[in-house]
Amino acid sequence: MKIAKATQNARQFIQIQCVRAALSGLAIAAVSSAVPLTPAFAQSFPISSIQIDGNQRIEDATILSYLRLERGKSATAGELNDAIQRLQRSGLFETVDVVPVGNRLVVTVTEYPTINRVNIEGNKRLKDADLIPLLKSQSRRVYSPATAEADAALLAEGYSQAGRIAATVTPRIIPRSNNRVDLVFEVAEGDVVEVERISFIGNRAYSDRRLRRVIESKQAGFLRSIIQSDTFVGDRIAFDRQLLRDFYLSRGYVDFQVLSSTPELTRQRDGYFVSFKVREGQQFKVGRVTTYSDLPEIDADEYHKVARLKDGEVYSPAKIENTITRMERLALRQGLNFVRVEPRITRNDADVTLDVEFALIRGPRVFVERIDIEGNATTLDRVVRRQFNTVEGDPFNPREIRDAAERIRALGYFSTADVNTRQGSGPEQVVVDVDVEETTTGSLGFGVSYGADAGASLSVNFKERNFLGRGQTLSFSFDTGSDNKNTSVDFIEPSFLGRDLSLGLNAYYRTTDSQYADYDTQNVGFEPSIEFPVSENGRLRLSYRISKDSIKNVNATTSNIIRRDESSAFTSALGVLYSYDTRRTGLNPNGGVLLRFGQQIAGVGGGLKYLQTTGLVSAETRVAREEVTLRAQFEFGANTRLTGNSRITERFFLGSSKLRGFDGAGVGPRDLTSANQDALGGNYFAVARLEADFPLGLPEEYGIRGGVFFDVGSLWGLDDTNTGTNAVPGAAVDDGFKIRSVIGVSLLWDTQIGPLRFNFSKALVKEDYDKERSFDLTVSTKF
Template sequence: MTQKLGRGSVALIAALTMSVPASLMVPHAASAYVFNDVRIEGSQRVEAATVLSYANIARGQDVSAGELNDALQRLQGSGLFETVEIVPQGGTLIIKVSEYPTINQISFEGNRRIKDDQLAEIVQSQSRRVYQPSQAIEDANNIAQAYASEGRLAARVDPKIIRRSDNRVDLVFEVREGDLTEIERISFTGNRAFSDSRLRNVLQTKQAGILRTFIRRDTFAAERIPLDEQLLTDFYRSQGYADFKVQGVAPELARERDALYITFNIQEGPRYKFRSVDTISEIPGVDAADFAAQNRVKRGSFYNPSDIDITIRRMETVAIQKGLDFVSIEPRVQRNPATQSLDLTFALTRGPRVFVERIDIEGNTTTLDRVIRRQFNTVEGDPFNPREIRNSAERVRALGYFADAQVETRQGTSDQQVIVDVNVEEQPTGSLTFGASYGVSAGVGLNASLTERNFLGRGQTVGLTISTADGDREGSINFIEPYFLGRDLRFRFRTWYSETEDLNSDYDTRSIGISPSIEFPISANGRLELRYTLKQDKLDNVDEDSSVILQREEGDRLSSALGYTYTWDTRRTGLNPVTTYKFSFSQDVAGVGGDVKSVTTTALAGLESNAWREDVTFRAELEAGAVYGYSDYTPYILDRFRAGSRIRGFESNGIGPRDLNAVNEDALGGNYFWAARAESQFPIGLPEEYGITGGLFADVGSIWGLDDTIGTDGIAVDDDMYVRASVGASIFWTTPIGPLRFNFSKAIAQEDYDEEQNFDLTISTQF
């Protein structure tokens, strides 16, 4: 027999009611009892002394009906019994109890979206424990809440019991999952400056769209509402609306509980501009001019708190570089509502003399303390710098080792000392991934990788990668120690094996090698890497119809090279997140033994910016390289530069010097190359939740120069620098199977023999 515990997991049915004699329920005011004996019936697991202690009925004394009723209530409230009955019989009081049964097993029925093992972790009722109806109801409500967090607000969970022998029951949770409660509409009231569609793009919560089967953000989650309010506030304030407020959020559920309508009631307020921006120093001996040079807030620009924060960070960095302790940058803003303008003053003030007493780290069960501590530039005894502590907290989070990392401060043993508390929650840092990729030139490829980013809790990275594509095979092993010898020295060891077969050419290649390197900072944004590379390259199976230049170059070559790379990247300090710059310069000198005698030099400069509009990203790069052979060594095809993806709109090996008298007309590569690339990425009017954006790009460059130009039939190969250029459009689509990029291009400057590629699709996914 199955018994249901109430409609919607709310109340118990009559099987759990308790009976009381009518003489006790309507006692006469003057009635009293005297009991010389108390007899307990029905108790099996609960000791008689426990029952008597709850009843608290004194023998041989007058007991009123009200006191008997109180005893009944205490026994009922103990939670030990399913039913309780108190029966006076002369001088004997009989207490009849029926104990709650023991749970034989717990099962779930009707659940498909959430598996049994997940639900078992939610419920608190346990097998071989006493059944508690109130706990079963609470468990049912918790299961329903789990479904609600998945966007199924219509889910219903009913706990039922099935009676078994020996006072046992099976507890069954019957689940009706219901449909997803989708957000059909998000609307706004009070917005005049921006349309509803523009504001919807700001929110993390999204309306249901054509991709609702894949996109989960169109289901309601109450915990996202505060985040959405903050996102709206940040957006409006970044546009100059300093007084913006979210006055309320009204979610309205449809009658069928399968759809939700959310309305944000907002107050925009006036839009402010900066009328004046000044920097003053209130610290004797500190010149404000050096700090004013770091100001990024311009007169006449609209109010943007991020610009103020960037300026403060830059000024604080100057204070640190000058060795000034206890300097506080205080932004003072004066509103002028009549003119909708602001007067901003950055005041350099002397902060309180507070020192770091100690740094306490908790929660790291795997990661060693030193891995976390080295993210702090502050040590015990240093002056307390709130900005530096916040930056350290960001570095701890950026490690990716922790599901959560909180860094807070509290007062130390005196008013002049603080204690920094670091509380972290470990998360898995190892991954086994399988992936697929596709490119028009390379075809379909498969890859697998095994990576541990926090090896033995030491912060080391160990990785094994294997990949295959159409005719290509590659494998590599990487080891990285980010703090070699306990210093900011990044040691890396890499070994690899790769081979290609007819990659848009009529020859095969093979490469096997090792490369240890060490990298260290030489400035706030600059780092230098020193490396050694030992590799064995092979050019093989050159087709007899290919250029005689390639046929002469066929064979093995051992390369032993020393090299370095200098990189400068403003993202390391993050002083201006709107626009970032990068620069790199590399040289590798082969000839420390081996067959290859060459110097290879490459350089790259680039920027990425959202300065024009925050939803439009602009990228630009300028790259160049040269390889030079010395000691009578002539660089060959695997030393020279080939097209690759340097200039879009052309096939791999599609440009550069080419032996036109050979039947195959294989590209020969060049000793020199340069390329300039510009690209923009922007929304194209589709809802943001679809993950589809557009882009435009333009590439220009060239590959040229050969030492050996005598080609087939003794005719010299034309290796002059001919400029190639292409323009195109891109569609970026973030899909459930991975990011897709569609490139449509057109070459606008090319040679007759170049091989053009008007369309390219790339996809990369992991599963």
């Protein structure tokens, strides 16, 4: 039945085709008499002329250049098709039609309209000023649907990077007169997709809480509307993997691996669960450390002495690199070029150690031909070039080039900085290519701060870190509070005279309305300085200060010790400050040390003559698998008057920032006979501060930690304790060395609007006239 029915349908189809052929036979005969019958693949069209219709802005010559067809020659159907494709791909025409009429080729086009203006609608999180410069579609250019779609995809990707992966961007056109259109990108931003939870699988040495502090991504907390780091960004996950690897390697886990990092979308599609699966391995320590050399001019024992690697300490790649750098620098100081230090690691799985042998070998004789710098539109070449210790013609040292690359990135002038090498004009020549992309280096900030000593204050500051592209820093700041005003201008030249000398110029104007006594102070000064390195982690600063220091508006009821200082005096002082800081440059990832010692001698001209000495010793370390941070600080100061009595503006005061648990100027010598029992300050102080902070078991993304502290110290010493009253001299003012001690607890809250610290304290040892402060809050924010 099916075969019979198919046969009947075929017969009907043939009959219909025969009728159609009969009706069109006359037309076929006419065409056959005019055009020879040839196969389709061999058909060609003679072109005697080309007629172009429909173009308004585009010149005929432009269209002919895309056609690539010549008059007087024949074109095949394939060549005509290629011409049509070229016109369409030009992006200039909405429609293209090429029709041969006899020997004439008629080209009819419809041009794309011109973009009148480009607008973005529906965007709230990302501003027009930031988005429109990224678009290729611009006003007064030809509209192209492909370009508009690409721009829409670019905008959607920008929202995806901001955590709004559900955002959609739709390009639409609004026709205008004279073949113009308005191009509008309609944005539906959607909600932010946050990281709801970050978990780790396979970690034993460190807790999830500790590892969450390592990575850049953060979990969403109750401040999710403010915190931006809890937004899910795919590229950030890859960066987190590297951060985890660096963290474990610096702590001796040489076999550490991130096996996987899996982001999973929640059922509601409004958040991600991110899990890192890791394999820690074992923690290796340094075994035997040796130094070997077969070069006759090198004494291996001498080089071994500069190694900062000891048997039994935790292995760290940073310590290896540091030792290599020290040895190669020693070779350069001895005039030995092309000496390379090759670390040879021997693994001992039985005792979980790594033997390290530093082999001093002869490297290839390669020289730096030139250093090419590209991409710096504003920054001068010399700013980048001075980061290199190597110049053209010097022996090529790969480590020096890598160190220079790190210094260039650390400048903060460039968003990207790539430093690569390639062969120069000969096999023994190397060209160093520096490719940078500049970024914004200026900032304008407004701030609000609060401290129990200074009260609330407002601040405005401007800072340009790359002034005129010279690598110089220019800053201006203005702070005003209820009791003080401070205006300062600073200028820093980091490479004075083309050397590693930092020249600083500081001018300031300060006024205070003392909270501790009824008088005002005014300080106007100028201080130039020079700072330079004296060791790997040590720096020395030399300065000179000239200032006018005034004490005025002293109330009649104020202490006579302060009243007799009411005057203006010029200070001319030389200063020296030495600092040694390993908190960021040291090799211990769990701690660091800060040492600071300074002296100022006034009397090189001016009316005041004194010697002031200050010092600070601070150490920090992490214990309990890096969950608990321990800090210890000792700070001291001594003011020695060379002639006469010290003024109150020269003496020290202990505020809550130095000795917690007491008011500002709450301890030390005090005139108990004055109406306000005025604080007088002291010529000497010494304070020791011990504290620890630790997690409270709250989610890490809240940034809340607990702390305990113990402070002990004293402020003492006056040149003259005579208050001018009938009291027995010295009885009204006790300037002796009296110990005060405080114990307390802290709540530390690291927020996006600034670090908050709540201190609750209790004085253990104090004097009757001291002024306590059992609660203290410090908050600072910039926006």
